[in-house]
Amino acid sequence: MTQTRKRGPRGPYHSGREAQRAILDAARAVFAEHGFRGGVLRDVAVRAGVSAANIIHHFGSKEALLTALLAERDMGGSLMLRTSPAGFIAELRDLVRRNAADPDMIRLFSTLAAEATAPDHPAHEFFRERYATVTQETTTAVETAREEGVLPSGPPADQIAAGLIAVMDGLQTQWLLDPGFDMVAAFDAHLTAIGAD
Amino acid sequence: MTQTRKRGPRGPYHSGREAQRAILDAARAVFAEHGFRGGVLRDVAVRAGVSAANIIHHFGSKEALLTALLAERDMGGSLMLRTSPAGFIAELRDLVRRNAADPDMIRLFSTLAAEATAPDHPAHEFFRERYATVTQETTTAVETAREEGVLPSGPPADQIAAGLIAVMDGLQTQWLLDPGFDMVAAFDAHLTAIGAD
Incomplete structure (x- = not known):
């Protein structure tokens, strides 16, 4: 060797x-x-x-x-919402806080996700499946949160889920471009704006 | 020649x-x-x-x-919110519809914005300034929309603006990965969720 x-x-x-x-x-x-x-x-x-x-x-x-x-644990752990019906909103806040502590991982994820939107990229299927899974899980969590009165009713749950995932991704870009940007505060403001309790 | x-x-x-x-x-x-x-x-x-x-x-x-x-017109036009105090929400919807008609431009923008988060990237300053300008303009538009009763009051306007920009960026990634995803409907749902009138 x-x-x-x-x-x-x-x-x-x-x-x-x-x-x-x-x-x-x-x-x-x-x-x-x-x-x-x-x-x-x-x-x-x-x-x-x-x-x-x-x-x-x-x-x-x-x-x-x-x-x-x-496939590494860190990567998966940071991407995946660890949804628990009891504390969906708390889990979301916690996820954003964990991400804010790991700029290198977020930079890797953001860059790869963007270039992997090209259908011939070797990570294309990985990211397609990842987003499909996360969207599915988040949709279920939104439905549960609504039943529990933690999120108000309104537009279809899958669209609200897509918006939640989108705002997390998009805030990461702003934070990576400007490390002084407080993405945790911005995400909390977003949760307040959509009526999360 | x-x-x-x-x-x-x-x-x-x-x-x-x-x-x-x-x-x-x-x-x-x-x-x-x-x-x-x-x-x-x-x-x-x-x-x-x-x-x-x-x-x-x-x-x-x-x-x-x-x-x-x-610096090209198309790129700038698609990035920049053409905010007009009279119709901010309509302008946002229109921007997302225009973007949905131009996947190649959005793919270019998403990929470049992600890789340009690296401080030594030649487009780093371009994107930093672009986001700073767009955030500033959107913040002003949110404030005006609140005064006019088109958006409810709530968290600081700059955080709401950051969230609006983030959700547009993030939905683009989901749409590029899955062309069957309706980002226009998801964005409209987001506007409804934040109480836009």
Whole structure:
């Protein structure tokens, strides 16, 4: 396993798992800054302290590296609404607060989601399914919240759910462009405006 | 002016203006699909039917080509809220309808805005200023709409403005990922939810 002992900024790695961890961390940083299509595998390699061939050895391809990154716990945890019927609005607020503590992850997600709107992007299906799932879950949560009187009745629940997801995504762009922008306060204001209790 | 007569898919061009138009159209398509950083000047050249050197001749650099593209009328028109105190809500609805008719422009804007959140991106300042201006204008429009009773009072106007801009941006991502998603209906539902009259 010569390649896992290759020296670099973070090397040497004593196990394949260590090397993979370093490659994933490097890929996250490079893709967050340049996007997947703009991100160069060589830059990932340099940052991780391995060779490009070593990355292919561990992950198979640049696309497979992206898939591994997207499947990671952090990414999923931050994207997914942890909806609980008892505290939907509280969960939403908590999600935005967690996101506000993790600008690098949000930058990665925003950039990838935008470029993955292209049908031929390797993460296109991932994001389509992710949004479909999150929208479905949020719609159910809106319906429950209405039954409990936590959200007022009004337009169809799926449209309200789409709007909630949209405002979270859109506020992230404004916050990434201007770190002084208080997206937590703006999201709370939005909840007040739609009559959340 | 040999270069403006160079033959290609769209050539020959009989004037520098024709060639510039073809290059801008090609750049819009390539950057919309791959982002600015992922977009390759050579692909712009092939699509426009000119040489990469010809693009440099006309625009100076890849960054300057992006700047020229962003400064274009269509781009500005679609980004900017054409606020008029008399019909703010109508203007918002109209803006979303216009955007829904122009997926390519919206894809370009979404992708560039996301990657331009990186401080070293050549369009970073452009988007920072754009959002600052649009937020300022929308805040004023929200204040006027409240005075006229078209929007209810509530949280600070600048936060409501940020939410309106965010929901428009976020719905675009959902619509680009799933062309069957009705972002016009979702936006109308959002306006109803915040009590717009």
